[in-house]
Amino acid sequence: MDTNLALLLLLAPFAGFLINVFFGKKLGHTVSGYLGTAAVVVSFVVTLVFFLNINQTGKAVEIKLFDWLSINNFKIEFGFLLDQLSLLWLMFVTGIGSLIHLYSISYMHDDENMHKFFAYLNLFVFFMISLVMGSNLLVMFIGWEGVGLCSYLLIGFWYKNQDYNDAAKKAFIMNRIGDLGLLIGVFIISSLFSTLNFTELHELIAGGTQSGNTVWLAAAALALFIGACGKSAQIPLYTWLPDAMAGPTPVSALIHAATMVTAGIFMVTRLHFLFDLAPSVQDIIAVVGAFTALLAATIGLVQNDIKKVLAYSTVSQLGLMFLALGMGAYEVAVFHVITHAFFKACLFLGSGSVIHALHGEQDMRKMGGLRKAMPITFITMLISSLAISGIFPLAGFWSKDEILMVSFHGNKALWVIGSVASIMTAFYMFRLMYLTFFNDFRGTDQQKHHLHESPGLITFPLIVLGTLAAVGGLISLPGNSWLNHYLAPLFSEKAHEAHHLGSTEYILMGIATVGALVGIGIAYAKYIKQKQLPESDENITGFSKVLYNKYYVDEAYEWLLVKPINALSRFFRDYTETAVSGFVFGFSKAANEISYQGKKLQNGNVGFYLFAFVLGVCAIISYVFLAK
Amino acid sequence: MHTVTLIFILLAAVSVATAFMTIFSKNPIHSAIYLVICFFSIGGHYLLLNSQFLAIVHIIVYAGAIMILFLFTVMLMNLNKEDEVHKPRLQRWAAVLFFFLLCAVMILIFIQSKPIVGPYDDLGNDYQSIKVLGQVLLDQNDGFMLPFEFASVLLLVAMIGAVLLSKKEKS
Amino acid sequence: MGNVLNQIGIENYIFLSVILFCIGVFGVLYRRNAIIVFMSIEIMLNAVNLLFVAFSTYHQDAQGQIFVFFSMAVAAAEVAVGLAIVVSIFRNLGSIDIDNLKNLKG
Numbered sequence: 001m002d003t004n005l006a007l008l009l010l011l012a013p014f015a016g017f018l019i020n021v022f023f024g025k026k027l028g029h030t031v032s033g034y035l036g037t038a039a040v041v042v043s044f045v046v047t048l049v050f051f052l053n054i055n056q057t058g059k060a061v062e063i064k065l066f067d068w069l070s071i072n073n074f075k076i077e078f079g080f081l082l083d084q085l086s087l088l089w090l091m092f093v094t095g096i097g098s099l100i101h102l103y104s105i106s107y108m109h110d111d112e113n114m115h116k117f118f119a120y121l122n123l124f125v126f127f128m129i130s131l132v133m134g135s136n137l138l139v140m141f142i143g144w145e146g147v148g149l150c151s152y153l154l155i156g157f158w159y160k161n162q163d164y165n166d167a168a169k170k171a172f173i174m175n176r177i178g179d180l181g182l183l184i185g186v187f188i189i190s191s192l193f194s195t196l197n198f199t200e201l202h203e204l205i206a207g208g209t210q211s212g213n214t215v216w217l218a219a220a221a222l223a224l225f226i227g228a229c230g231k232s233a234q235i236p237l238y239t240w241l242p243d244a245m246a247g248p249t250p251v252s253a254l255i256h257a258a259t260m261v262t263a264g265i266f267m268v269t270r271l272h273f274l275f276d277l278a279p280s281v282q283d284i285i286a287v288v289g290a291f292t293a294l295l296a297a298t299i300g301l302v303q304n305d306i307k308k309v310l311a312y313s314t315v316s317q318l319g320l321m322f323l324a325l326g327m328g329a330y331e332v333a334v335f336h337v338i339t340h341a342f343f344k345a346c347l348f349l350g351s352g353s354v355i356h357a358l359h360g361e362q363d364m365r366k367m368g369g370l371r372k373a374m375p376i377t378f379i380t381m382l383i384s385s386l387a388i389s390g391i392f393p394l395a396g397f398w399s400k401d402e403i404l405m406v407s408f409h410g411n412k413a414l415w416v417i418g419s420v421a422s423i424m425t426a427f428y429m430f431r432l433m434y435l436t437f438f439n440d441f442r443g444t445d446q447q448k449h450h451l452h453e454s455p456g457l458i459t460f461p462l463i464v465l466g467t468l469a470a471v472g473g474l475i476s477l478p479g480n481s482w483l484n485h486y487l488a489p490l491f492s493e494k495a496h497e498a499h500h501l502g503s504t505e506y507i508l509m510g511i512a513t514v515g516a517l518v519g520i521g522i523a524y525a526k527y528i529k530q531k532q533l534p535e536s537d538e539n540i541t542g543f544s545k546v547l548y549n550k551y552y553v554d555e556a557y558e559w560l561l562v563k564p565i566n567a568l569s570r571f572f573r574d575y576t577e578t579a580v581s582g583f584v585f586g587f588s589k590a591a592n593e594i595s596y597q598g599k600k601l602q603n604g605n606v607g608f609y610l611f612a613f614v615l616g617v618c619a620i621i622s623y624v625f626l627a628k
Numbered sequence: 629m630h631t632v633t634l635i636f637i638l639l640a641a642v643s644v645a646t647a648f649m650t651i652f653s654k655n656p657i658h659s660a661i662y663l664v665i666c667f668f669s670i671g672g673h674y675l676l677l678n679s680q681f682l683a684i685v686h687i688i689v690y691a692g693a694i695m696i697l698f699l700f701t702v703m704l705m706n707l708n709k710e711d712e713v714h715k716p717r718l719q720r721w722a723a724v725l726f727f728f729l730l731c732a733v734m735i736l737i738f739i740q741s742k743p744i745v746g747p748y749d750d751l752g753n754d755y756q757s758i759k760v761l762g763q764v765l766l767d768q769n770d771g772f773m774l775p776f777e778f779a780s781v782l783l784l785v786a787m788i789g790a791v792l793l794s795k796k797e798k799s
Numbered sequence: 800m801g802n803v804l805n806q807i808g809i810e811n812y813i814f815l816s817v818i819l820f821c822i823g824v825f826g827v828l829y830r831r832n833a834i835i836v837f838m839s840i841e842i843m844l845n846a847v848n849l850l851f852v853a854f855s856t857y858h859q860d861a862q863g864q865i866f867v868f869f870s871m872a873v874a875a876a877e878v879a880v881g882l883a884i885v886v887s888i889f890r891n892l893g894s895i896d897i898d899n900l901k902n903l904k905g
Contacts, residue, residue: 604904606897607719610827614726618733625737632806640815647819647842651826656834663838670845677856682864686848689871694841694878701882702834705889712832713896723828731821738813756861764861765868772865779872786876793883796890 003063006080009046009090010129012039016122024115033105036118040101040125044094051087058489060084062135062199069138074194081135081198084487088334089132089266092341096258097125099461103349104250106457107356111248117157121254124150128259132266136196137186140267144182144231147260148175154255155247167243174240178230182267185223189274192216198270206273218278224271225285228264233315234292234322239554241315245307249352252307257314257348258341265321265337269330272491276328286326286410290417293319295551297424301431302547304534305362306351309432313388314344316421323418324403327410330491331484332402335476338483339395342472343384346465350381353454353462354436358447364435365534371437373451376459378437380466385433387469389426389516395472401509402478408508419515426519434527435534442533478505635676642669654712656702660695667691681758812853819846833885833895837878844874 016039024032050061060083069076101121108114127150131143149172156168190196192213193204205217228234233241244256255261268275268285275282293316300312317340324333355362357374371378387396400422408415441448453459476483526532540548549555601612646666650659667690674683714720754760765772819842826839848867855863889895 602904604901606900606903607715607828607831611719611722611726614730614824614828618726618729621737622733626733626740630806636807636811640811643815644818644822647822647826650838650842651822651829651835656832659835659838663841666842667845670849673849674852677852679852679855679864682852682867685868685871689875690841690845694875697878697882698834698838701886704886705834705895712830715829715831715898720829723825726828727821727825730824731817734817734821735814738810738817755859756855756864761861761864765865772869775869779869782876783872786879790879790883793880794886 002061002082003065005046005049006061006063006082006133009043009050010080010126010133012042012046013122013126013129015039017119017126020115020119020122024119027115029109029114030105032115032118033101033108036122037098037101037105039122040094040098043090043125043129044098047087047090047094050082051091054082054084054087055486060489064135074190076136076138076196078139079135080133080139082133083490085266085269085334085490086132088338088486089262090129092338093128093132093259094125096341096345096465097121097128097254099464100250100254100345100349103253103352103458103461104248106455107250107352108248113157117154117248120150120153120157121250124154124255124260128263131263135198137189137198138196140270141182141186144227144263144267145179147255147263148172148179148231151175151244151255151260154251155244157247157251161246164246167240167246171240171244174237175230178227178237180227181223181225181230182227185220185227188216188220188223192220201271202273205277214277217274218281221271221275221278221281222284224267224274225281225288228268228322229288230264231267232261232264232318232322234264234288234319235295238292238296238315239550239557242308242311242550245305245311249307249348249355252311253345253348253352256311257344261314261318262321262337262341265318265325265333268325269334272330275325282326282328284326286323286407286414289319289322289324289326290407290414290421291319292316293323293421294417294424295319297421297428299547299550300428301424302534302540302544303428304364306354306364306367306432306436307348307362309364309428310344310347310351313347313425313429314340316425317344317388320400320403320418320421323407323414327406329402329406331476331481331487332399332406334487335483336399336403338475339387339399339469339472342465343387343394343396343469346380346384346462346469347388349458349462349465350377350384353377353458356454356458357451358443359450361443361447364432365536366443367436367441368439368443369437369441370451374437374453376453376462380462381437382433383466384469385429387472388429389520390422390512391516392513393473395469397513398473398476398478401512402476404512405505405508408504419512422512423515423519426516427523430520430523431527434523438528439531632676636673639669639672639676642666643673657699660698660702663698664691664695667695679756681756681761809853809857812850816846816850816853819843819849831896831898833888833897836897837881837885841874841878844870 016036020027020032020036027035054060060081062079062081064077064079066078067075068078101118104117104121108117111117124147127143127146129143131140131147134140134143152168152172155171156165158164186196189201193201195201195204230237241256241261245252247255275285296312296315296319300309300316303309303312317336321333321336321340324330324336353374354367354370354377357370358367361367383394387394390397390400404415404418404422407418441451475481535544546552643666646662646669649662650666653659653662668687671683671687671691674680674686715723763771765776767773823839823841823843823846826842827836830836830839848870851863851867851870855861855867885895888900892899
């Protein structure tokens with residue numbers, strides 16, 4: 001029974017993908033859209049069933065389908081592990097996925113390739129489910145690669161624009177670089193433990209028998225973290241995520257805010273027992289996370305494209321999650337993943353609503369005063385912005401404060417960096433809100449006449465997500481955390497006491513709230529009181545220019561990596577390829593030459609043939625009779 | 629020296645000399661005549677070896693039929709007055725070389741092998757007179773009856789072929 | 800009379816036959832005229848026939864002579880057909896120079 005339900009969970013989106021690929025065009029826009037949505041809703045319902053079940057029993061469900069690879073004592077089976085962590089992930093992946101599918105029915109309605117879009121979205125959900133549900137590293141890797149593929153397909157969805165194609169390639173290639181690290185980690189683990197199954201690894205590693213292998217364990221952990229960097233856009237593999245905004249907004253919401261980019265955090269949490277044994281790697285994770293948070297926040301301060309601001313915000317928040325992971329506080333990171341999924345998806349979908357209303361305009365300098373024309377969008381985005389800034393009592397306040405508290409107890413310097421990043425977050429989020437929704441409209445008159453709120457299929461997901469962003473914090477209140485209690489069986493070997501709300505904690509909460517209010521206040525002063533506008537592209541100077549050009553990191557990568565590799569491949573093409581093909585063709589040329597010379601034997605002259613005849617006879621009889 | 633040996637040497641000299649003259653003479657008719665003389669000398673050899681029937685048949689077939697054919701063809705093509713162009717000098721010297729080469733190879737084979745040359749036995753009984761020859765040739769069981777019949781078919785086919793090949797085209 | 804080979808010796812016959820054969824080969828390679836080439840082939844056949852008969856005497860067996868019989872029959876047939884071919888070549892090309900027969904080139 002469990003196996004069948006699990007297979008239904010996994011394969012419903014895949015069936016949706018197949019139907020939309022083969023029959024989508026014939027089914028028409030509406031039917032293919034609802035079909036795709038229905039597939040994900042089915043998965044969500046099945047997830048709910050499993051979720052309620054595990055809440056009751058508390059026992060994970062491990063399903064083995066078949067033996068995939070079996071060499072000596074190294075066995076990899078193809079199976080699923082439905083424990084608390086994977087079910088939690090599945091809940092918000094399929095839940096938010098369903099909402100975004102619903103949203104896309106209206107958003108992509110005018111696109112001629114809508115059925116293809118839904119096919120790709122379904123395929124993505126299928127791979128994400130496979131990533132989360134896998135019982136061993138290899139099944140997870142299938143999903144890992146698959147979501148990378150779908151990300152490429154969806155970013156480059158409007159393929160007629162070459163810039164979008166380049167962005168898609170960039171995302172895929174950077175992902176692949178991370179995947180190399182992941183694979184190296186998988187290889188090290190498999191050579192150390194001869195198994196890739198999560199439960200078996202948990203027993204082997206947490207059993208404490210690996211104290212002699214700390215170097216290799218640390219190497220594996222580091223390699224796995226590099227894989228997580230690629231997928232979750234940390235330094236140095238983060239530059240693909242802002243460029244990935246070339247894809248349609250539902251894609252940005254689903255993949256690059258709520259689900260795919262959380263895969264790295266999922267993996268680290270899954271293998272927490274490994275990371276716990278490598279404290280040096282944990283330090284690296286924390287430092288990388290903190291610096292990424294700060295770096296991305298600074299870049300987001302001056303961006304003018306509404307989606308780019310949200311993209312850098314995502315990178316920054318992911319950095320905060322890794323900061324929590326680096327401190328060993330896995331439940332805190334998971335909490336922030338969930339709340340971030342809620343408000344970031346809401347923000348992205350809201351920005352999509354705005355872009356849709358303005359017929360494709362994404363530059364905030366041409367927006368303004370939209371709150372009267374689009375009230376629902378405005379209110380939901382406002383709630384989400386307050387949440388991300390960490391204002392009490394919305395969801396982001398609780399999760400972000402937990403992170404800052406944990407980092408304060410771990411490493412004060414990183415706490416400072418995280419706090420500064422949070423203040424900047426508040427600033428640029430409200431900069432976005434003020435520029436988009438307040439003051440007067442700065443676009444064309446024609447756009448002004450057509451301004452209206454988006455249809456129901458777009459606003460309904462916004463409302464749901466906005467509500468979740470508001471009340472989502474309830475799942476993990478300090479002192480009474482349902483989430484910690486729920487995840488406790490996974491972290492059984494760690495004695496985890498609930499956060500003690502002492503005076504330090506209250507002071508920290510206070511500092512964080514004051515910081516957020518300061519950020520909002522500065523934005524208010526700049527954009528409402530003084531009605532300042534960001535400069536047009538030519539007039540940006542000084543340090544703002546550096547920030548606007550993202551610290552020239554892309555250009556640095558171009559010079560350091562892309563150009564040498566291109567030169568290397570040109571070298572191979574010009575020299576090695578000519579040498580090898582010359583060698584291979586040399587054989588055919590030699591054969592040709594030999595036969596050309598040999599052709600001269602056949603000159604048609606019978607007299608000459610007779611000479612050859614006699615010579616041959618002499619040779620044969622001398623060989624037979626004389627060569628003894 | 630024995631008369632037989634003398635006769636042998638004489639006949640051999642005639643054979644070789646006329647064979648050479650066949651090749652070297654310019655006029656094809658002369659070549660044909662020399663060849664006839666060569667055939668006669670070979671017939672003489674057969675007589676020396678006591679195979680009378682074969683000698684007569686040899687003369688009849690070769691000198692009587694084949695050479696007549698040759699002469700007719702030569703006269704048909706009116707070749708007796710033609711001056712033939714020689715082969716290139718290189719090929720002619722190569723031909724001489726191959727001549728010596730082939731001779732050397734064959735004689736070497738003979739010298740190298742160990743011919744069981746004992747005393748030449750003389751059975752005394754008649755093994756090759758016409759009577760015996762006929763019996764051997766036409767014996768059905770362990771004679772050559774079947775090849776004999778096939779030879780007649782061969783001659784028939786050759787006749788038909790020769791007639792067909794040399795028919796003038798009707799145009 | 801006894802075996803004539805007692806006076807002559809079989810190796811002389813072998814030498815004679817070899818020389819006649821080689822003369823025949825030489826003639827084939829030396830001349831351009833197709834008729835002369837044919838005649839050289841006849842010399843070769845005769846050399847072989849001679850050797851057969853010599854060995855028939857050596858072995859005191861009639862089968863050698865039988866083979867000569869058939870060899871002559873075949874030679875006759877071959878000359879007939881071969882000369883017919885030479886005549887048609889002459890009709891087509893106007894000469895019987897074998898160096899003109901180059902259509903098999905390549």
